[in-house]
Amino acid sequence: MTGRRLGMWAAAIPMTLLALATIYPLLFTANVAVKTRREYILDRFSLATSPHWDNIVTAWTSVGMARYFLNSLIMVTAAVVLLLLFGSMAGFALSQLRFRGSSVLFLGCLAALFIPFQVIMVPLTRVMAVSGLIDTYPGLILSYVAQFLPFTVFLMTSYYKTIPTEIVDAARIDGNTTYGIYRRIMLPMGTPALLSVGILNALFCWNDVLIALLMMPSAGNRTLMVGVTSLRGQYSNDIPTFASGVLIAAVPVLMLYLFLQRQIADGVTAGSTKG
Template sequence: MNANLPFDKAIQRPANPAMRRALRLFSWSSALRQAVLIAACFLVLLPAYFMLATALKTPEAYSLSKFSFPTSPTLDNFNAALRGGRFVVWFLNSAILAISAVAVSLAVSALAAFAIARMRFRGATLFLGLNTALMVIPPVVMLIPLFLLLTNTRLIGSYAGAALVYAGLLTPFSVYLLVNFFRAIPHEVIESALIDGAAPFMILLRIVLPLSVPALVTLVVVNGLWVWNDLLIALILLPRDDLRTLMVGITVFGSRYNNDVPVAMAGMLLASLPMLLVYIFGQRYFIRGLIAGAVKG
C-alpha cells in the first residue's frame, strides 16, 4: 500500500476485502445498467423458455397455464413431432442444399476474388462495383424469371436448380469479403512463391487459400446459415413435398399444429438445435462476417 496515503482515508476503507469489493461494485448507476440489460435478456429469453417449457407439457397442462414450469415433463410431444421421420428428411434436404450452395459459391468466388485482388486487368473495378451493388437486392425481385427459367429447363423441384440459385445469391458477399481478405496478404509472401516458379493457380491453392482460413470459415458459417434459414426461395423453387427444407417444413408444421402448441413447440425446439450449435461454436466467425459485410470497404 502507498505509505503517503492520508491516514483518515485509509481507515474509511472496510478492512474486509470482499466487503470493500461489494461496496465498490454497488452504485445506483451500475445497478440501473444491470437492470436494463437483465430486462433485455429477459425479453430475449422468454420465448426460449416458452418453447422449452411448452414442449415438455401435456396439452392439458398447457391449457391450464402457459407460464408455469412443466411439473410432470413428458417427451410425447417430441415423439409426435418426429413421427414419420419428416424432420430427418427436412434436415437432410436443408443440409444438402446448404453444403452444395456454399461449396459452389466458395469455389467460384475464390477464383474471381483472386483475379480481382491480385491481377491487373481491365474491368476489375467495374466488376467489383457491380458485384457489391448486388448485395442489397432482395431475392424476391429475381424470383419470377428464375421460377420460369427453371420450369422451362425442368430444373424446378430439383436440388441442382435451387442450389445453383442459392450459390448465385451468396456469391456477391463472398467475392466482396474474399477480395478484401486477399488484398491484405503481404505481397512478399506471394513474391517468394513466384521466384520459386509457381503458377498463379498454385499460388491461390497453396498460399492464398491456406492463409485465408479465417475468412473461409466466416463464409461457411454466414452463408451456410443464410441458406439454412431461408424460406422464400425454398418455398417456390422446391414445391415437392419430399424436397421440403427445414424452414418450409416447420412453416407447414407450425400451421398444422396450430391447435396443438406443445407439439409445435417440440418441433421448433428440434429445428433450432443446429442453429444453436452453430451459434455456440461459431459465434466469433459469424460476428466477424457480419461486421466485415457491413462496415468495411
C-alpha cells in the same frame, strides 16, 4: 470510481434485458414442447409438471422433421461448399490479379448486395422452371449460390486485399502458376475468412424460407424451415407438437452460435482492418 460503476450498470442493465428478451422465446418454446395438450390448454405459461418427450418424437418421425432436416443438411452443405469455392476464387482474382474490368466486376458484386431477392424471384423461378430444376436439389443449391455469392465475393475480396502483394509476387518468382498461388498460398491464408463466411452462409441458407418455398414445392423435398412453417397450419390445434418442430429447427442454429460465435463475429468484420 462511482461514475465508472454507474456507467457499467447503465450498460449492463439494458444488455441484460435484451438478453432476457432474446432467451425467453426459446425457453418458452422448449417448455411448451414438453407439455401435453391438456397442460397447454389449461395454462400455457406454467412450467411443465413432467417432460413429455413424445411430442418431440412425433415431430421427428411422424410429422417428417427428420426428412426435412436431411434435406436442409444436404442442400446447405452443398451450397456452402460451392459458395466458398467460387467466392475464394473470385476474391483472389479481384484482389490480387491485375486484369481489365476487375474494378467494374467488384462494383457489380457490391451493387448486387443491395438487390432484394423479391426483385429477382420471378425471373429466377422462370429460369429454373425452363431448365427443369424446380423441385430438385441442384435447383435450390444453385439458387442459394446465386443469392449469396455476391456477399461471399465481397468479404473474400476485402480479406484478400489485406494480404501484401509481395507474397504473391514472391510466389510467382518461385515458379508458381496462378492456380498454384491460389491453392498453396491464398487458400491457407484465407482459412479464417473462409470459416467465418462459411458459417454465415450456412446460417443464411439454413434459416431461408422464401427461396426454398419457391424452388421446392413438393412436401417430400421441403427444407426444415419450410417444414416448420407448414406445421403451423397442420397442427394449429396441437401447439406442443408445433413447438417441438420449432425447437428441432432452432437447436442446430443455437449450437452453431454457442460454439462458433467468435468466428461469426470475425466474419462480419472480415477485411475491415489492415494487417
